[in-house]
Amino acid sequence: MLSILIPVYNYNTITLVQELYKQVSDCNIAFEILVLDDHSIFFLEENNAINKLTGCTYQILPKNIGRSAIRNLLASKATFDHLLFIDAGTFPSKHNFIKGYLKNIHHKVVTGGMTYLPKPPEKPYKLRWVYTKKREAVIKKQNDKRPIVCSSNFLIQKEVFDKVLFDESLTKYGCEDVVFFDTIIQKGFTIEYIENPVIHDANDDAETFIIKTEYAVENLIQLINKNKLTPDRYKVSRLYYLLRKIHLDKLVKWVFLTFKGSLTRNLKSSNPSILCYDFYRLGYFCFIKNKK
Known part of the structure; x- marks a missing residue:
């Protein structure tokens, strides 16, 4: 059965x-x-x-x-x-x-x-816990355009x-x-x-999860290029194409590379910011698309 x-x-x-x-x-x-x-x-x-x-x-x-x-x-x-x-x-x-x-x-x-551990882990495992709580622990209705x-x-x-x-x-x-x-x-x-x-169980440390995040962005770009996903399927790709339309994608790339060290320190800290994580994804997206 x-x-x-x-x-x-x-x-x-x-x-x-x-x-x-x-x-x-x-x-x-x-x-x-x-x-x-x-x-x-x-x-x-x-x-x-x-x-x-x-x-x-x-x-x-x-x-x-x-x-x-x-x-x-x-x-x-x-x-x-x-x-x-x-x-x-x-x-x-x-x-x-x-x-x-x-x-x-x-x-x-x-x-x-999916849900998260009731007690948050210590750094460097806090980032994965925060991401699960803020981005994955949501039951979406069937009629949502972008169900999780x-x-x-x-x-x-x-x-x-x-x-x-x-x-x-x-x-x-x-x-x-x-x-x-x-x-x-x-x-x-x-x-x-x-x-x-x-x-x-939030078993990925912050460094591992950041690497996985970069892999996911690279996969997303590959899928969009092959027309297997539309640019509006993910918020990060929607934002990128909006930025490119108004010619700000290269500026975001520059900000990302300039402050990448600070972003990474925050994500590895005891209080990682989900907004910093979101910007890291967007900045890395802009970096890959403008990589030469």
């Missing part, structure tokens, strides 16, 4: 699997939990304990294939018709998390959202997934989930939004 699919990279996911295993076992349904490791270096022994749980498998890939390809591979290995994708680095916020999805299993696509969806927590019928797939041209972090869910909508399927979030 239910295939729970978990991509993992350099993360100890045994606690997550044990919780999902307990919850789904209590539901008395046919299930499997498949964990694919994208050629990690760390936590291999810890994660190998997953294979001791009935109906659960942990497999290490011989090479790193990226965030999109590993999700497609997980779906291809799934036995059942309903696929529940959960990211390592998250954890169900409710003890009836699985039951929440089973109540909505008749829908083609269901997303439960993420691939960390969603249920989808296998027949629908096979018609969409993740874009494997994106091997680095960022935008793969937006392209995936936009394609779902373009193909005429409805995404059902429910309050069934996972908690993000």
